[in-house]
Amino acid sequence: MKKTLWIIIALFVVVFVWLSAEREGGSSATGTMQIKIGAAIPLTGNYASIGENIKRGLDTAKRDIEAKDRSLSIELLYEDGCQPKDVTSALQKLIAVNNVKVINQFCAIGLVPSLEITEPKGVISVGIAAKAKKAAFIYYNTQFGKDYRKYIGERFTELGGQIVGDEMTPLDVLDFRTNLTKIKEGKPDVIFVTQLTGALGTVIKQTRDLGIQVPLIGNYQNEDPVVLSVAGAAAEGFIISSADPSILGKGDPNFKQEFEEQYNVQPDVFASNAYDALQLEVAAYASCKGDTACMKTELHKVSDYRGVSGTITIDENGIASKPTIFKIVKDGKFVQYGN
Numbered sequence: 001m002k003k004t005l006w007i008i009i010a011l012f013v014v015v016f017v018w019l020s021a022e023r024e025g026g027s028s029a030t031g032t033m034q035i036k037i038g039a040a041i042p043l044t045g046n047y048a049s050i051g052e053n054i055k056r057g058l059d060t061a062k063r064d065i066e067a068k069d070r071s072l073s074i075e076l077l078y079e080d081g082c083q084p085k086d087v088t089s090a091l092q093k094l095i096a097v098n099n100v101k102v103i104n105q106f107c108a109i110g111l112v113p114s115l116e117i118t119e120p121k122g123v124i125s126v127g128i129a130a131k132a133k134k135a136a137f138i139y140y141n142t143q144f145g146k147d148y149r150k151y152i153g154e155r156f157t158e159l160g161g162q163i164v165g166d167e168m169t170p171l172d173v174l175d176f177r178t179n180l181t182k183i184k185e186g187k188p189d190v191i192f193v194t195q196l197t198g199a200l201g202t203v204i205k206q207t208r209d210l211g212i213q214v215p216l217i218g219n220y221q222n223e224d225p226v227v228l229s230v231a232g233a234a235a236e237g238f239i240i241s242s243a244d245p246s247i248l249g250k251g252d253p254n255f256k257q258e259f260e261e262q263y264n265v266q267p268d269v270f271a272s273n274a275y276d277a278l279q280l281e282v283a284a285y286a287s288c289k290g291d292t293a294c295m296k297t298e299l300h301k302v303s304d305y306r307g308v309s310g311t312i313t314i315d316e317n318g319i320a321s322k323p324t325i326f327k328i329v330k331d332g333k334f335v336q337y338g339n
Contacts, residue, residue, distance in 0.1 A: 201230025
């Protein structure tokens with residue numbers, strides 16, 4: 001059996017972590033532990049804004065960790081990749097050339113092909129969610145999109161609902177009117193959407209342009225100003241899952257201020273998740289001196305970790321959870337649903 005750890009956060013948030021056992025890690029002549037961590041994230045293309053915020057989150061965590069513990073020296077190596085073929089090349093370079101043993105892949109798009117590359121090499125790969133009777137799904141053709149469709153769909157039908165629309169789209173498509181016309185014919189009461197950034201904004205706008213007025217429900221990745229900008233007024237009423245604001249940022253009260261001062265923007269969910277991921281990775285790495293089998297055990301022990309993205313607990317099966325709320329777009333802003 002493959003040593004696989006799946007982390008599922010809240011209802012719509014899916015994060016995948018694959019762990020294999022192999023030792024790695026070194027110290028300098030001065031006794032400083034050298035920690036090398038890679039990231040295969042989208043730095044160009046449609047999802048570059050996501051990759052940039054992931055990078056900012058990781059960079060901020062690196063600065064904070066090194067400031068608090070002078071015995072640690074972290075090197076972050078970035079490769080551009082989100083589509084499966086690009087991720088494959090990025091992983092091969094990070095492993096073969098850079099000798100990286102921990103790789104972050106937060107876009108959750110190129111994770112599946114990475115298994116065949118990371119597991120045999122002992123590399124840790126971290127992939128940083130109204131009552132209706134009829135539902136439709138429109139989702140991109142990736143493992144994240146398929147899993148979102150599968151698990152939300154299964155739960156919906158278990159509760160007595162009926163799936164009346166099922167549209168899977170390629171990542172590079174920016175016109176969804178054909179898919180949405182098919183969905184409209186099924187007369188759904190709600191539409192679950194798994195898209196990102198500008199593409200999601202386009203889905204929302206084209207949905208309303210076609211006269212479809214049922215609720216649209218997205219996930220934690222969609223709290224993005226680009227979505228609001230592209231969708232415009234059509235975004236009003238769009239619903240997403242999100243971290244509970246009562247605990248958001250409690251892990252480091254200075255994170256938001258530091259991030260804003262450094263980048264002149266507020267940290268989004270991708271930056272916050274990236275920050276927490278690196279904090280947990282480095283803590284496990286340092287404790288286990290690079291032994292990934294040990295790191296797997298340590299990550300399974302995480303309980304009530306007060307991160308900047310929320311309070312994280314990982315059980316013995318690798319299932320992680322965060323307190324979750326829902327947000328809705330109101331007057332052009334994401335606000336807590338019900339407020």
